[in-house]
Amino acid sequence: MDRPTTPTDAPGPLELSEALTALRAEAGDDSTGRPSEVVLAALRTTGVLRLPIPAEYGGLDADWHEANAVITALARADASVAIIVFLHYAAVSRIIAYGSDEQRKRLLSAVAHDGRIFASSWSEPGTDAAKQKVSTTATRCSTGAWELDGAKTFTTGAGVADFYLVLARTGDEQEAPQGSYGRSDQGVFVVDSTRPGFVFDGVLDLSGMRRSATGLIRLSRYRAEEADVLTRSHRTPEAIGHPHTLGLTLGAVALGIAQEAHDTAVGTAHGRALPDNPLSRHHIFELGAQLAAVRGVVEAATSAPGDRTGSALTAKVFGSETAEALCRTAQGLAGSAAFSRSHPLNRLAQDARAITLMGPPNYLCRELVVTRMANR
Missing domain, CATH: 1.20.140.10 (Butyryl-CoA Dehydrogenase, subunit A, domain 3)
Known part of the structure; x- marks a missing residue:
């Protein structure tokens, strides 16, 4: 029986079933390298994207055990889309933990009420797996804003996501000690795909996860305001690894x-x-x-x-x-x-x-x- 979805409702079997039905209908079609608009609409209009968001921002306030369970259910139908949702949840968890009050209200509400999708963009050509050597730069402007320049590869959800958490070199500490994952002379910036300076450069032809929209983005004099800085300095390595601390x-x-x-x-x-x-x-x-x-x-x-x-x-x-x-x-x-x-x-x-x-x-x-x- 159909029922309306409210911010305090857990995602019911019917809602998840709608997304799974859309996935299974086209799971074998990887010709475009990304999910169809039908699948994306199913994710945006069911409770899937807002599952772990606190109720005060319009989310479903689910725990991370429930988040893993939904990812597993999606992966049975289409692992590529499950990866997109997993990385969306990972980004959401970082915003919950490291975002300011204003950032949480603005960004989490955009997911809960408008169905916005987040992606993470760390990797670059020649970057080591621990993300301790990135070439993308964030340069402080005289106005206090930041100018981002660089190219990212293997970004899952490229061209699909609305917002990207981008790892960039800030130069805060020239002799920064290396952490286990990321460095303290880096920052994580929230990048809006609709702003000038963001360029989507297409998806890669992968042998696995072929519908995951894994591809390339480029930032060319992209202007990020101070309100778009999620973390900087010593908090960056812990922010990168934060989803793992939750069990995601x-x-x-x-x-x-x-x-x-x-x-x-x-x-x-x-x-x-x-x-x-x-x-x-x-x-x-x-x-x-x-x-x-x-x-x-x-x-x-x-x-x-x-x-x-x-x-x-x-x-x-x-x-x-x-x-x-x-x-x-x-x-x-x-x-x-x-x-x-x-x-x-x-x-x-x-x-x-x-x-x-x-x-x-x-x-x-x-x-x-x-x-x-x-x-x-």
């Missing part, structure tokens, strides 16, 4: 992929009468065990007390690598047809692989987790 994890996307691959493979196996074969039965068992393991680490990410960074990054590494292995097993059960470009298992396998490479990539996640353990 890319492992939630991996779980959606693993669940979909598992169900597809088991359905195919029964259609081919493979459970009659003892070896195939063992493979089916392994699929279930792998899926349960991924679910366990993702759920643990938001149940850990205090700072959940270690659990969130562990869920990302274990979830993505296990989902990738699960997809390979599933492809074996499905036979040669699963390796055609159009087969959903092939798409799922490529998407799982992509998560292992997304920032922070799995090798850096391992380093960050072990370093945190050594510093306790």
Whole structure:
């Protein structure tokens, strides 16, 4: 039964179902490299985008366990769109934690009431994975505003998002000590895609996450006011890693992929009468065990007390690598047809692989987790 959505309502099954129906209708069409306007409209008009926003700004006030669960549900239908929503939630979490009262009111209300989408834009050609060497500059003007210049690549949601959190070099400290992720001579700026100086340079032709609108943006003498500065100086590295402290994890996307691959493979196996074969039965068992393991680490990410960074990054590494292995097993059960470009298992396998490479990539996640353990 239809019911109106209010700022205090949790996103109901019907609302999420609307978004999932739109996703499943076109999940196999990656020709444009981005979600369609139909899908974007479904995200904007349901409770998906405003899920973790506090009720005082018109949001649904959900916790991060619920956010991970919605990301997983979206990933079962289309991992590319789930990634866009994950990064939107990550940006929202930074605004909640680091934004001024004015910024929270202005930006979070724009999401809750107008369906605006956020993206993060850190990476550049030649930038290391820890984001400690970026070329994009933010130069202070005599008026007190900032002028941003530079090019960003691998920006997920490029050309789709309305606002971008852009990492730029401010030069606040010329001899700034290097942090574990980002530096203290950098700042995070809120960039409005409708202002002069913002240029969308198109999407990349990826092998996985092909509908994620991952592409390039460019800033050419983009003027950012002081009210557009989210963080600067020593707060920048902690702001970059903030979503992990909440338990928000890319492992939630991996779980959606693993669940979909598992169900597809088991359905195919029964259609081919493979459970009659003892070896195939063992493979089916392994699929279930792998899926349960991924679910366990993702759920643990938001149940850990205090700072959940270690659990969130562990869920990302274990979830993505296990989902990738699960997809390979599933492809074996499905036979040669699963390796055609159009087969959903092939798409799922490529998407799982992509998560292992997304920032922070799995090798850096391992380093960050072990370093945190050594510093306790």
